[in-house]
Amino acid sequence: MIFKLKDKFQQTFIVSDKIYKGFIKLFNDNNPLHTQSPFAHHHGFDEKIMHGNILSGFLSYFIGECLPIKNVIIQTQQIQFKAPVYLNDEIFFEAIVDGIFPSINTVEFKFNFRNTDDKIVSKGKIQIGILT
C-alpha cells in the first residue's frame, strides 16, 4: 500500500474568475447568492458567495492529479460547507489519510479547506479505491 496512516497532502487553490464563470457556464447555477452582491448582502454575506461545489472540483483535482498514483477512483465523498468563500479567495487544502483498508484497496482521507484567516470553510471525508 503506497499510503500510510496520517500521510498528509496540501495544496493551495484560488477561486479565480475563470473558475467561477466556468462553473456557471457549465452548470447554469445563476442563483443570485452567487451572482448578485446586493442579494448576498441582504442575506448576511460580505459579497456574492462562490458555489460550494467549486470546492468539490478542487477535491476532484486533488484526487485525480495530486496523489502519487493515478489509478484511483472516488468511491464516496462527504463534504460540509461551513463558511462562505468569495471570488479570488485563496484556499488552503489539506488531506490526511484517516483509514486504510488493504483487503479492498481502499483509502479514506479527512480533508478541510481553510481561508487566509485560517477558518475552515469546508471539511469532509473522501474514500478512494486503488485500481489494480
Next chain:
Amino acid sequence: MNKDRVLTRVNEIFRDVLDNEHLIITYQTTANDVEDWDSLNHIQLVVAIEKQFNLRFTSREILGWRNVGEMIDSIIKKI
C-alpha cells in the same frame, strides 16, 4: 460477543449501507439474495464492518466468503 450479536450488528450495517431498513440477513444469505449487494456496495460493507468492529480483513478472507455466515466467522475470529 456471540455470533448472533455479531449478526445483529452486521444486519444494521447492511441496512444502512444498502438503504433498506427492512432488510433481514441470515447466516445463509448471499449477495445473490440481496438487491443492491453489488461489487461497489460490497466495498462499502467491508469498510463499514472493519470500522464498526475495529478490525481488518485480508483479501483472501474476503474472496473466500460464500455467505454472511462465513463473513461473520471472520469477524468472530478477530474480535
